[in-house]
Amino acid sequence: MTVALVTGGAGGIGAATCARLAAAGHTVVVVDLDLEAAGQVAKEVGGTAFEADVSDPDANRAMIAHALTEHGRLDVLVLNAGVASDVPPDPPLDVARYRRALGVNLDGVVFGIDAGLTALQETGGQIVVTASLAALGPDMANPVYALTKSAVVGYVRALSTPLTPKGVRINAVCPGFTDTDILGIAKRLMRKQKFPLLTPDEVAGAILGIVGGDGTGEAWAVVAGRPPAPFTFPDVPTTLQADGTEVVLKPFLSAK
Numbered sequence: 544m545t546v547a548l549v550t551g552g553a554g555g556i557g558a559a560t561c562a563r564l565a566a567a568g569h570t571v572v573v574v575d576l577d578l579e580a581a582g583q584v585a586k587e588v589g590g591t592a593f594e595a596d597v598s599d600p601d602a603n604r605a606m607i608a609h610a611l612t613e614h615g616r617l618d619v620l621v622l623n624a625g626v627a628s629d630v631p632p633d634p635p636l637d638v639a640r641y642r643r644a645l646g647v648n649l650d651g652v653v654f655g656i657d658a659g660l661t662a663l664q665e666t667g668g669q670i671v672v673t674a675s676l677a678a679l680g681p682d683m684a685n686p687v688y689a690l691t692k693s694a695v696v697g698y699v700r701a702l703s704t705p706l707t708p709k710g711v712r713i714n715a716v717c718p719g720f721t722d723t724d725i726l727g728i729a730k731r732l733m734r735k736q737k738f739p740l741l742t743p744d745e746v747a748g749a750i751l752g753i754v755g756g757d758g759t760g761e762a763w764a765v766v767a768g769r770p771p772a773p774f775t776f777p778d779v780p781t782t783l784q785a786d787g788t789e790v791v792l793k794p795f796l797s798a799k
């Protein structure tokens with residue numbers, strides 16, 4: 544038996560991911576702020592539900608403890624809970640909204656990984672983080688939303704190196720606009736332009752592809768009309784010494 548935990552599992556991409564994971568044979572823990580909706584999804588997929596606000600580190604530890612107590616192990620951690628940011632780009636900054644966006648979209652990933660890593664090491668498990676296409680290009684995204692999603696992609700890429708010797712894979716999925724509640728009124732405007740939205744199940748399918756693969760440190764772009772694929776980042780310019788020869792720093796981060 545393998546156990547998967549999905550945050551933001553009560554709706555949209557998260558609920559579709561719970562369904563796909565269950566169909567692939569995983570026992571699923573559905574985590575959300577909305578316990579009633581999470582309970583409904585859990586019932587549909589034969590898993591369990593847990594109420595947590597992912598911006599709270601204690602709640603992250605509690606959701607992992609629930610998975611271990613109820614199901615005995617953790618193999619797949621999908622950190623998917625997220626909120627849109629409606630922080631306007633013009634001053635003055637709405638600090639409360641800014642902190643909320645960072646709390647859910649960024650802290651929710653960092654705290655979730657911190658809480659789940661020991662259990663994932665025991666099973667040789669993996670983490671998938673729901674970022675966004677907004678992390679890969681300027682596009683039409685709200686800047687604070689893009690900030691949070693870019694940050695998690697950077698975190699995933701940088702963490703993949705120290706997690707590899709621990710036997711844990713970590714990847715990000717970067718969906719384009721997907722037909723879920725998070726789009727709010729923007730959905731109507733996109734429909735008006737006949738802009739094709741992804742379905743939550745298409746994104747869930749991409750997540751299952753990542754789970755079934757063997758890559759790490761990748762950011763998979765998922766857009767309507769194209770097959771999901773790892774985004775190719777350009778090479779970083781190498782450092783040159785005074786004499787013009789390249790110098791590469793040897794790894795010095797602890798991987799204990």
Ligand SMILES: NC(=O)c1ccc[n+]([C@@H]2O[C@H](COP(=O)([O-])OP(=O)(O)OC[C@H]3O[C@@H](n4cnc5c(N)ncnc54)[C@H](O)[C@@H]3O)[C@@H](O)[C@H]2O)c1
Pocket residue numbers: 550551552553554555556557574575576577595596597598623624625626627647673674675676717718719720721722723724725726
């Ligand atoms: N829909 C899109 O166009 C799109 C595109 C790219 C990325 N994403 C990302 O996909 C993820 C899922 O979003 P969605 O589109 O399915 O939207 P959604 O609003 O349908 O689902 C988000 C879920 O997260 C839950 N949630 C919100 N705050 C939470 C918190 N603090 N703790 C626990 N749960 C919380 C909500 O209750 C909801 O069930 C998000 O991270 C979002 O940023 C969405």
